[in-house]
Amino acid sequence: MTKEIQSPALKTAPPAPARIAPAASAPAAAAVTFDVRQLNVWFGSNHVLRGVSLEILPKAVTAIIGPSGCGKSTFLRALNRMHDLVPGARVEGRITLFGEDLYARGVDATLVRRRVGMVFQKSNPFPTMTIAENATVGLRLNGLRQKDVLQERMERSLRMAALWDEVKDRLHANAMSLSGGQQQRLCIARALAIEPEVLLMDEPASALDPLATAKIEELILQLKQDYTIVIVTHNMQQAARISSHTAFFYLGELIEFDQTSRIFTNPKEKQTEDYVTGRFG
Amino acid sequence: MTRHFDEELAKFKEILLMMGSYAESSVSQAVQAVTERNDQLAEQVQHNDDIMDRYEIDIDDMAINLLAKAPLATDLRLITVAMKISQNLERIGDEATTIARRALELNTEPQLKGYVDIPRMAAIALSLLKESLDAFVNKQPEKARAVVPRDKEVDALNRQLYRELSSYMVENPSTISRCLNLMTVAKSLERVADHAANIAEEVVYLCEARDIRHEANKPLP
Numbered sequence: 001m002t003k004e005i006q007s008p009a010l011k012t013a014p015p016a017p018a019r020i021a022p023a024a025s026a027p028a029a030a031a032v033t034f035d036v037r038q039l040n041v042w043f044g045s046n047h048v049l050r051g052v053s054l055e056i057l058p059k060a061v062t063a064i065i066g067p068s069g070c071g072k073s074t075f076l077r078a079l080n081r082m083h084d085l086v087p088g089a090r091v092e093g094r095i096t097l098f099g100e101d102l103y104a105r106g107v108d109a110t111l112v113r114r115r116v117g118m119v120f121q122k123s124n125p126f127p128t129m130t131i132a133e134n135a136t137v138g139l140r141l142n143g144l145r146q147k148d149v150l151q152e153r154m155e156r157s158l159r160m161a162a163l164w165d166e167v168k169d170r171l172h173a174n175a176m177s178l179s180g181g182q183q184q185r186l187c188i189a190r191a192l193a194i195e196p197e198v199l200l201m202d203e204p205a206s207a208l209d210p211l212a213t214a215k216i217e218e219l220i221l222q223l224k225q226d227y228t229i230v231i232v233t234h235n236m237q238q239a240a241r242i243s244s245h246t247a248f249f250y251l252g253e254l255i256e257f258d259q260t261s262r263i264f265t266n267p268k269e270k271q272t273e274d275y276v277t278g279r280f281g
Numbered sequence: 282m283t284r285h286f287d288e289e290l291a292k293f294k295e296i297l298l299m300m301g302s303y304a305e306s307s308v309s310q311a312v313q314a315v316t317e318r319n320d321q322l323a324e325q326v327q328h329n330d331d332i333m334d335r336y337e338i339d340i341d342d343m344a345i346n347l348l349a350k351a352p353l354a355t356d357l358r359l360i361t362v363a364m365k366i367s368q369n370l371e372r373i374g375d376e377a378t379t380i381a382r383r384a385l386e387l388n389t390e391p392q393l394k395g396y397v398d399i400p401r402m403a404a405i406a407l408s409l410l411k412e413s414l415d416a417f418v419n420k421q422p423e424k425a426r427a428v429v430p431r432d433k434e435v436d437a438l439n440r441q442l443y444r445e446l447s448s449y450m451v452e453n454p455s456t457i458s459r460c461l462n463l464m465t466v467a468k469s470l471e472r473v474a475d476h477a478a479n480i481a482e483e484v485v486y487l488c489e490a491r492d493i494r495h496e497a498n499k500p501l502p
Contacts, residue, residue, distance in 0.1 A: 237351045264353045266490030276353040278284065 033058045033198060033228040034079060039093035041074050041083060048074050050252045052093075056245075061220060061229045063243035063260065065236065067280060070249040072232045076200050079230065080116035081109040097198070114142070117191035121203040123183035125175035125190070131158075132171040134186055138194040153193050161189035162219045181212025188219065199223065201231040205238065217242050236276055240264050248272045286350060290359065293343050294418075297363050297370075300336040301414045303329050304370045305407060307377035308473055312403040314384035315466055316396050323388075326381035333374035340367040355487075362487040366417065369476040369483075373410065376469040376476075383462040383469075393449070393459045398442045402470040405435050409477035413484060422488035428481035429493070435474035442467045 034056040041049040049071045056062050064072045074083075081102060083089040095102045102112050125134045135154045136144075144150060154171075158164040163185040167178070175186055184204060191199060201220070205213040220229055220242050233239050239246050239260060246263040248256045248271070256263065256272045267273045274280050307329045314323035344364045352360060409428050416425035446460040485493050 236353055240353075265357060267354055273354050277356050278286070 035096045037094040042090040044088045052254045061243040063239035063246045064232045066249035071252040084109045116198045117196035118200045130172045134175045157189040157193035161185045198228045304373040311377040311380035318388045323381040323384040330374045330378045337371040362483045379469045402438045406474040413481040416484045425481040425484035432474040432478040439471040
């Protein structure tokens with residue numbers, strides 16, 4: 001499984017001379033995928049993320065943990081400008097993707113979301129579409145019409161999502177005929193089909209049984225060879241199994257960010273220790 | 282709110298400390314069996330060893346069950362450290378049994394000489410064991426660190442006694458069996474001190490997540 005990073009430009013306007021093509025012309029910036037500086041998010045008057053700064057490394061899995069309401073999902077959604085869709089949401093601070101400011105004036109949020117794919121907690125295949133149609137819907141919405149290309153990209157994304165062998169004989173069955181775990185992998189395939197550079201995952205396995213969870217985790221470990229993955233999880237052991245770095249959020253603040261092995265054996269902050277040992281509050 | 286898991290951990294620690302107190306009293310009784318020429322105490326030590334073997338199995342069994350609940354951070358360190366401590370305590374029990382067996386043999390012959398070094402070695406070894414277990418209970422890494430180098434004191438006494446007993450054997454071959462038994466007793470006490478130092482090293486890991494074993498060694502290439 002290989003994937004070239006060929007990111008479309010974020011801006012719809014004609015390219016500026018200094019525009020960054022990731023990895024190629026900005027080797028220094030490519031050392032980190034996301035560089036988040038002093039990120040603050042408000043929903044109305046509710047200040048839900050407070051001065052968060054961290055760097056997310058490429059081709060690695062970064063886990064975000066913390067109690068409900070601590071700002072994990074808000075942080076994740078800020079990484080692909082999902083808050084633009086929420087009335088009353090306000091984002092301040094700076095987030096760069098391979099050196100390029102995601103919130104700069106003129107940056108098209110739709111293009112950001114194409115480069116930064118997202119998988120949600122509840123699998124959400126389009127219920128009126130077949131498996132094949134679900135896998136290619138992003139491409140078709142982006143105007144791709146050639147059948148042979150669609151076919152090839154569908155198969156590739158289903159293979160990358162470790163679903164191909166299970167569905168290749170029933171590609172035209174309704175997506176809802178799949179099991180919960182298969183539906184979630186179909187959603188991952190759908191996200192992969194448009195060839196993003198980053199995958200954000202918001203509790204992608206929390207509704208799945210251990211076997212389906214193991215498949216998703218195995219898939220994440222496969223995908224990290226080519227992608228930057230940021231995953232929100234409530235499952236400490238899952239974070240320990242799949243991530244190299246873990247960030248602990250509490251009450252909208254980043255309390256601790258370190259190598260996962262340190263967070264789970266010897267965290268520096270007492271709040272982290274109390275959370276990971278289940279003694280919170 | 283007290284968590285059920287905390288209650289299980291407390292029970293787990295309690296059993297480990299019970300095992301620790303058996304280890305202390307076994308060593309103490311075994312040495313007394315030698316110095317006071319008391320066969321009954323020697324037999325008591327052998328009985329205690331069976332109990333300690335049982336404790337070791339129970340502690341491993343509890344540890345596996347606790348690990349299956351996927352503990353993290355200090356809980357994870359506590360459980361893994363406790364398994365290692367119980368292994369060291371079981372070995373201390375074995376050393377006490379060795380001393381007790383030698384006491385039974387020594388008691389069949391007249392006492393070779395007044396015992397001076399063996400009670401001194403026992404006193405140091407037992408204090409190291411007590412301090413490392415106290416450091417475990419009270420989570421005192423400084424106290425544990427202080428234990429580690431002190432097993433050298435017992436090593437030195439062992440070497441001194443070895444030389445002394447060697448010259449006894451040369452001078453009077455009829456003392457050979459008694460000297461060999463006393464050498465074994467001294468070697469066992471030296472090992473008790475080593476195990477106490479191992480426990481102390483585990484306590485430092487428990488408290489600081491820092492592995493101080495073999496610190497002089499270079500990392501593997």
